[in-house]
Amino acid sequence: MQDSAQKIVVVTGGTRGIGKAIVEVFADAGCTVIVNYNKSRGEAEALALNLSSASGSVFIEQADVSEASQARIMMDNAVSRFGRIDVLVNNAGIARDGFLMLMSDEDWQDVIATNLTGVFNCSRAATVHMISRRSGAIINVSSLSGIAGLPGQTNYAAAKGGVISFTKALSKELAPFGIRVNAVAPGVIETGMTGAVSEKAMEGYLSAIPMKRFGKPHEVATVVRFLASEDASYITGETICVTGGLY
Numbered sequence: 001m002q003d004s005a006q007k008i009v010v011v012t013g014g015t016r017g018i019g020k021a022i023v024e025v026f027a028d029a030g031c032t033v034i035v036n037y038n039k040s041r042g043e044a045e046a047l048a049l050n051l052s053s054a055s056g057s058v059f060i061e062q063a064d065v066s067e068a069s070q071a072r073i074m075m076d077n078a079v080s081r082f083g084r085i086d087v088l089v090n091n092a093g094i095a096r097d098g099f100l101m102l103m104s105d106e107d108w109q110d111v112i113a114t115n116l117t118g119v120f121n122c123s124r125a126a127t128v129h130m131i132s133r134r135s136g137a138i139i140n141v142s143s144l145s146g147i148a149g150l151p152g153q154t155n156y157a158a159a160k161g162g163v164i165s166f167t168k169a170l171s172k173e174l175a176p177f178g179i180r181v182n183a184v185a186p187g188v189i190e191t192g193m194t195g196a197v198s199e200k201a202m203e204g205y206l207s208a209i210p211m212k213r214f215g216k217p218h219e220v221a222t223v224v225r226f227l228a229s230e231d232a233s234y235i236t237g238e239t240i241c242v243t244g245g246l247y
């Protein structure tokens with residue numbers, strides 16, 4: 001990433017899986033990365049330690065993105081400490097799969113609160129700072145489920161589909177201020193989240209993927225890095241699928 005040195009990047013849910021890979025590519029590119037976590041302090045600390053020899057700097061920040069006040073404090077802290085936010089990656093997400101008839105209110109609300117309201121909370125809190133500088137990039141991690149819909153994921157698909165529509169609307173709102181807003185829609189990526197999916201379901205996904213393999217977190221992270229870079233300077237409101245040809 002040629003233009004990344006000195007960039008201030010906030011990655012929500014950056015402790016493991018796709019978020020961790022995103023943190024790594026930005027840190028390796030010389031950025032200052034604020035790694036957000038909610039519950040996994042140990043994983044966040046270990047990541048920061050592991051990346052202490054990277055070209056960039058890594059700092060950790062606890063916040064539950066589903067809580068507006070915590071998202072606001074996290075962004076304000078980043079600006080107080082580093083002067084600005086250049087890139088926000090809204091990656092934090094959870095899945096609580098289940099057929100609709102059996103889905104609890106809690107499983108619906110938790111997934112919407114983290115995956116959709118969390119994107120709203122963090123984007124709103126970061127945008128306040130980006131607008132005054134007339135520059136910035138926001139990248140939202142959606143999902144193939146948000147485009148195609150997958151059975152057992154009405155809550156998750158609704159949230160991730162909402163993220164794509166949110167991305168389109170916000171991109172138009174912020175384009176006059178020099179801020180780009182894009183999304184990535186990963187397919188099936190090997191992380192702890194997919195580790196919870198049954199072997200039978202994973203076999204079904206594998207047979208449907210034209211590339212006949214699951215994706216790796218790094219393969220999503222490099223697309224996020226591209227969207228944050230000047231190489232993507234004329235791209236906004238877009239969702240890039242990273243699905244091995246599944247969509």
Ligand code: NDP
Pocket residue numbers: 012013014015016017018019036037038039040041063064065066091092093094114118141142143144185186187188189190191192193194
């Ligand atoms: P993981 O379960 O491996 O990691 C999720 C991350 O989100 C953790 O760092 C977790 O931190 C954080 N997180 C969860 N809730 C909150 C919260 N309320 N506030 C702050 N952080 C939170 O997930 P993946 O790496 O697999 O997924 C990352 C993103 O990619 C998600 O948005 C997911 O929906 C999306 N995605 C994943 C796919 C896949 O196949 N893996 C496919 C398509 C999309 P903590 O433990 O501290 O809570």
